[in-house]
Amino acid sequence: MQYHDNSLINSRLIKLNKLLELGIDPYPARFKRSSDIYTAIDKFSSNEIDDSENLNNTDKVTLAGRIMAIRSMGKAKFIDIRDFSETIQVLFRANVLEETFGLLEHLDIGDFIGATGHIMRTRTGQITLHGDEFTILCKGIRPLPEKFHGLKDTETRYRQRYLDLIANEDVIKTFTNRSKILNGIREFLNGRGFMEVETPVLVATPAGAHAKPFVTFHNSLDETLYLRIATELYLKRLIVGGFDKVYEIGRVFRNEGIDQDHNPEFTLLESYESYADYNDVMNMVESLVSELAIKINGKATINWDGHDIDLTPPWKRLSLKEEILNRSGIDLDDYPDDLSLTNKAKSLGMDIGDLENRGRLIDKILSQYVEPNLIQPTFIIDYPEIMSPLAKSHPQKVGYVERFEAFIAGMEIANSYSELNDPVIQRKRFEEQEEIREMYGDEELDRLDEDFLVAMELGMPPTGGLGMGIDRLVMLLVEQVSIRDAIIFPHMRSQK
């Protein structure tokens, strides 16, 4: 990167050289603080006695942080420094610092300094570190975004998230909350006896979901590999292996478009609980989400994109067949084959090809007619078998499986079923998917994983499984409308 022609960088480089000429190391290896800024202020406030003129009424503290503002008053300078905990104003006075006061001239907004002194209050009551000495901890040579208007340019915010974090405090809040959500999920599941595991990201068969995979290659094995699109089949292998309750919070990769609620890599929670069914999982999901909301926001309601959404259990549970009938007028059972359903959908004006497979059609009908209406948390239950090859058939509803998807704010946030554990039917379902894929050239259909079938053949207990998109959950809980504001480095096209 060239910067010799940039005057703002130039003036900082000149200051840097001045410091070096004076024998000052602008990048010292270490610095000992007495505490973070928040702790120091907290301690000062709680011990404060009404004697602001006496600087020795508190212990000396040593604080450090990034310079966020400099207000120069001639022989006094006010410098705001910020660490992760808090911001504090530091007052440096010429008669206190003596000859080192001049060095302050070489500081800029964005530099890191450490300062030692007593905490006091100014005339206006501002808590201030009255600095006796200071140390330059890092001289920055590139200017920061302006403090008042912040950094707004979305492209810069996402590509250079560090600038976004420095300039926009609410972004720090968002990602702090994201971290709390992840912790909260782990506490919730661990508390219920689940064990966290890690399964392969590089896989020979990209199975367990309807999605196009990313392809890669292992040189020394001379083998094409894929980035996983789900963790399902490995986690169920672990249920076969005897773990009763497992979960994984991991990145999965789907080779699809990017929009407000899709990022090509995203964080997926999958959990599998032996001797549970999809009803148990529904109960778990609504408890988990509402408890997280309370943990993050102190209440179970959110305001998302203008909607007031109440996450308090129980959530509505509506059958897929009924909802599609109510919203689109289509009774799926009247159109049992691909062609008749294609024709029906076309007659409603849906933009589809001459012949589409039934699973894909139902998915489109669902997205177009049902999902946008599901603002309050809703479980849509009992999906057609043809679009759910890994789910157990419903004992009463022929052609349907025990599956649900959870929707909030029109977004799918979870997918779950009573896991299919009949190895003969499981093989048949996979073969069916393979046939449909070949017939329709639909690259997104699920794939047959032979080793997974071997595991099923050994026997898996009845199991309730769950997949939950964590980025979308974060979007809801931090009330952000774009997935890019819930992922700290969202995917962006490379710059040429």
Added chain:
RNA sequence: GGGCCGUUAGCUCAGAUGGUAGAGCACCUGACUUUUAAUCAGGGUGUCGUGGGUUCGAGCCCCGCACGGCCCA
């Protein structure tokens, strides 16, 4: 993939009808020992995303491209 909008100083933005590129903050020079979006005086620091075209003349008009955003598929 299609449509619309955007890209101007480090940041946030303004630039009717085509006629020497502007503001606030930041930055530079000076004043100021309790300021706090400090203040006061002075200074504009630019490949107007990019490549073509039209024109005496393009930030502005036309075409292509890149990147971003929104909507649609």
